[in-house]
Amino acid sequence: MCILFKLMLLYLWVHWVNQGSDFVTGGSGNVTSGTVFVNGTASIGKTDDNFICATLDWWPANKCDYGTCSWERASLLNLDLSNPILLNAIKAFSPLKIRMGGTLQDKVIYETKDDKSPCAPFVKNSSEMFGFSEGCLPMSRWEQLNVFFKKAGAMVVFGLNALSGRTIGSDGSAIGAWNSSNAESLIRYAVNKGYIIHGWELGNELCGTGVGAKVAPDQYASDVKSLENIVQNIYRGFEVKPLVIAPGGFIDTNWFAQFIQRTPKSLQVVTQHIYNLGPDGGAQPFRDLEAILKNSATPAVAWVGEAGGAYNSGQNLVTNSFVNAFWYLDQLGMASSYDTKTYCRQTLIGGNYGLLDTATFVPNPDYYGYELNSFVFKR
Ligand SMILES: *[C@@H]1O[C@H](CO)[C@@H](O)[C@H](O)[C@H]1NC(C)=O
Ligand SMILES: *[C@@H]1O[C@H](CO)[C@@H](O)[C@H](O)[C@H]1NC(C)=O
Numbered sequence: 585m586c587i588l589f590k591l592m593l594l595y596l597w598v599h600w601v602n603q604g605s606d607f608v609t610g611g612s613g614n615v616t617s618g619t620v621f622v623n624g625t626a627s628i629g630k631t632d633d634n635f636i637c638a639t640l641d642w643w644p645a646n647k648c649d650y651g652t653c654s655w656e657r658a659s660l661l662n663l664d665l666s667n668p669i670l671l672n673a674i675k676a677f678s679p680l681k682i683r684m685g686g687t688l689q690d691k692v693i694y695e696t697k698d699d700k701s702p703c704a705p706f707v708k709n710s711s712e713m714f715g716f717s718e719g720c721l722p723m724s725r726w727e728q729l730n731v732f733f734k735k736a737g738a739m740v741v742f743g744l745n746a747l748s749g750r751t752i753g754s755d756g757s758a759i760g761a762w763n764s765s766n767a768e769s770l771i772r773y774a775v776n777k778g779y780i781i782h783g784w785e786l787g788n789e790l791c792g793t794g795v796g797a798k799v800a801p802d803q804y805a806s807d808v809k810s811l812e813n814i815v816q817n818i819y820r821g822f823e824v825k826p827l828v829i830a831p832g833g834f835i836d837t838n839w840f841a842q843f844i845q846r847t848p849k850s851l852q853v854v855t856q857h858i859y860n861l862g863p864d865g866g867a868q869p870f871r872d873l874e875a876i877l878k879n880s881a882t883p884a885v886a887w888v889g890e891a892g893g894a895y896n897s898g899q900n901l902v903t904n905s906f907v908n909a910f911w912y913l914d915q916l917g918m919a920s921s922y923d924t925k926t927y928c929r930q931t932l933i934g935g936n937y938g939l940l941d942t943a944t945f946v947p948n949p950d951y952y953g954y955e956l957n958s959f960v961f962k963r
């Protein structure tokens with residue numbers, strides 16, 4: 585069956601579920617039946633074969649929101665990679681895209697041979713941006729993560745620290761160019777070890793008005809060109825090179841339009857983040873990004889790089905419960921109908937929006953929503 589047809593079926597199914605109350609009114613026996621017609625000849629969008637994606641974040645156990653600490657040991661730095669449920673949950677989708685990133689990614693230092701200072705974890709500090717100090721990714725952990733993802737058959741996207749080398753002004757503006765040297769050493773390390781990285785993403789939520797800090801579109805475009813040069817250089821001779829992905833943030837149409845106009849050759853994927861559970865859960869962000877891409881010469885495609893419904897770690901008993909499927913499945917259908925190629929759910933595990941329970945690793949209802957989606961989409 586044609587993937588587009590299935591896509592529309594899913595979309596209509598989701599809408600039918602959402603609007604079920606319009607179909608069935610009143611008490612027993614008062615049932616209105618309707619007919620759904622699917623026009624399978626006209627394609628409205630095409631997703632990647634592996635549309636589904638989930639994220640892993642950096643937040644440590646002492647990241648708390650509104651008095652609740654929901655991350656436990658779900659950080660990239662301490663997640664139990666030997667848990668069999670985790671392995672099987674990823675394997676079930678083989679290949680599942682995994683996007684590693686989140687707020688603290690722009691405060692991560694990668695351990696290098698020449699760096700003599702100790703590779704220390706994030707330390708809670710309310711006077712620091714995002715409430716934590718910089719933290720370090722030890723190369724031993726980088727290795728464990730890559731070995732694990734290979735075993736699980738995941739396609740890995742890694743979010744690089746885009747604030748490296750910049751200072752932050754009092755209004756949150758990041759000043760100066762991206763210093764790529766630490767990122768370059770991480771990429772070289774990955775290539776030398778034979779780790780397969782599907783994409784390198786630059787920065788997290790630094791576009792538009794930014795979250796915590798912001799980078800102007802022309803500067804960001806020039807930083808993306810630097811990343812593209814590094815990737816081309818390090819992966820010279822490779823048949824398949826990783827994707828260059830940016831900016832990983834909330835859509836601001838002017839900012840995105842300027843940024844995309846300035847990256848006609850260096851960028852392969854434009855990522856936006858979505859946290860719109862509630863009254864504005866509509867199609868506008870998808871429609872906006874699709875229009876910007878259509879009106880530009882860029883070959884880049886749209887992804888949702890991170891979407892968790894409710895920001896600040898989600899909401900217990902909502903974003904990890906059955907009711908969230910009404911938002912989530914609608915999002916998957918809508919995203920694909922606006923030509924979004926990949927949709928990354930925040931999170932695979934961690935916070936109150938995990939597909940897996942943070943403490944037990946047991947799947948939450950939305951994990952099965954993903955299963956359903958991937959079943960419908962299977963070629
Ligand atoms: C059945 O539904 C129709 C249409 O909504 C409504 O007009 C009618 O009052 C309902 N009847 C009962 C018995 O609920
Ligand atoms: C299906 O869509 C195509 C393309 O938009 C259109 O030409 C055709 O008339 C549609 N078929 C029906 C039965 O509506």
Ligand SMILES: *[C@@H]1O[C@H](CO)[C@@H](O)[C@H](O)[C@H]1NC(C)=O
Nearest residue numbers: 707708709710711712713717
């Ligand atoms: C917290 O961060 C501030 C600002 O960077 C720094 O001056 C202070 O020493 C830090 N406190 C601790 C306990 O590390």
Ligand SMILES: *[C@@H]1O[C@H](CO)[C@@H](O)[C@H](O)[C@H]1NC(C)=O
Nearest residue numbers: 748749762763764765766767
């Ligand atoms: C970039 O950072 C490295 C340390 O990671 C430093 O040695 C180098 O001088 C910096 N480059 C620039 C242009 O500031």
